[in-house]
Amino acid sequence: MKEFDRQLHERVRRAEKVLTTYLPKEEEASFCLNVVQAMNYSVLSGGKRLRPVLMESSFELFHGENRDLLHPFMAAIEMIHTYSLVHDDLPAMDNDLYRRGRKTTHAVYGAGMATLAGDGLLNFAFETALLSFAAAGNSAETECVISALRILADKAGIYGMVGGQGADLYAEHDQALLADEKQAEExxxxxxxxxxAAMIESSLMIGALLAGATKEQVGSMEQVGSKVGLAFQMQDDILDVTGNEKTLGKPIGSDEKNEKLTCVSLYGLS
Known part of the structure; x- marks a missing residue:
């Protein structure tokens, strides 16, 4: 376990270094400085860096060599993840004031600036991912970058993360849904x-793709990502009830407060 923890710590450190390299520079921001500061505050508030770590691990699993292709996507996927958290914390969504042991972006900069920070991170993520084209050494790598961009956009959009968030909001306060067990489960x-799960799938798929994995292998990584994502969210649902606010760095009981559909609300803890 100590060796696993050591390797994980090293991977997180590398992900942090990559991410910091691609963040917008505040000294170059001029009139948009407030937005850039809010963006950087959001990204640099800590976190597991799970998605870039998984992307790099998948890249190494398939013996990828050109890390200049990989690094912009590692940064991009964490920017997208962070934007989703910034918007998730907004008063119109979950209205959380703390995350990762620090005040949420809207609690520091206001809801309007936090909204813009999230918008900025989403767009800057794709600006960053596009930098991989400059690292493509041949037509095959260029095609891989194009495919990776498609995956990133698809998994982050209405047929992925945004669609899931929409369904999550729609299911809030819906007691009739809980009464229909089959519909609630679906x-x-x-x-x-x-x-x-969609963004975790994206991490593993893009890492494999940029390493030169086959279509079948990329599909297999998507399936792995789905299982990892489901397990991760189940644990998150449970920790919202059983966790410690100091350890988690955010308030517990948020799901119950917002009457969200979760594993716990549907099945209980046992």
Whole structure:
């Protein structure tokens, strides 16, 4: 376990270094400085860096060599993940004031600036991912970058994370849905597969793709990502009830407060 922890720590450190390299420079921001500061505050508030770590691990699994292709996507996927958290914390969504042990972006900069920071991170993520084209050494690598961009956009959009978030909001306060167990189970699975698992699938798929994996291998990584994402969200649902606010760095009981459809609300803890 110590060796695993050591390797994980090293991978997180590398992900942090890559991410910092691609963040917008505040000294170059001029009139948009407030937005850039809010963006950087959001990204640099800590976190597991799970998605870029998984992307790099998948890249190494398939013996990828050109890390200049990989690094912009590692940064991009964490920017997209962070934007989703910034918007998720907004008063119109979950209205959370703390995340990762620090005040949320809207609690520091206001809801309007936090909204713009999230918008900025989403767009800057794709600006960053596009930098991989400059690192493509041949037509095959260029095609891989194009395919990776398609995956990133698809998994982050209305047929992925955004769609899952929409279903999550729609299911809030819906007691009739909980009464229909079959419908509730189908809705919960859709939410977890899209809101959480989609971006984890994206991480593993893009890492494999940029390493030169076959279409079948990339598909297999998508399946792995789906299982990892579902397990991750199930744990998150449980920790919202059983966790410690100091350890988690955010308030517990948020799901119950917002009457969300979760594994716990549907099945209980046992």
């Amino acid at each position: 809705t919960l699975l859709y939410i977890h597969e899209h809101k959480t």
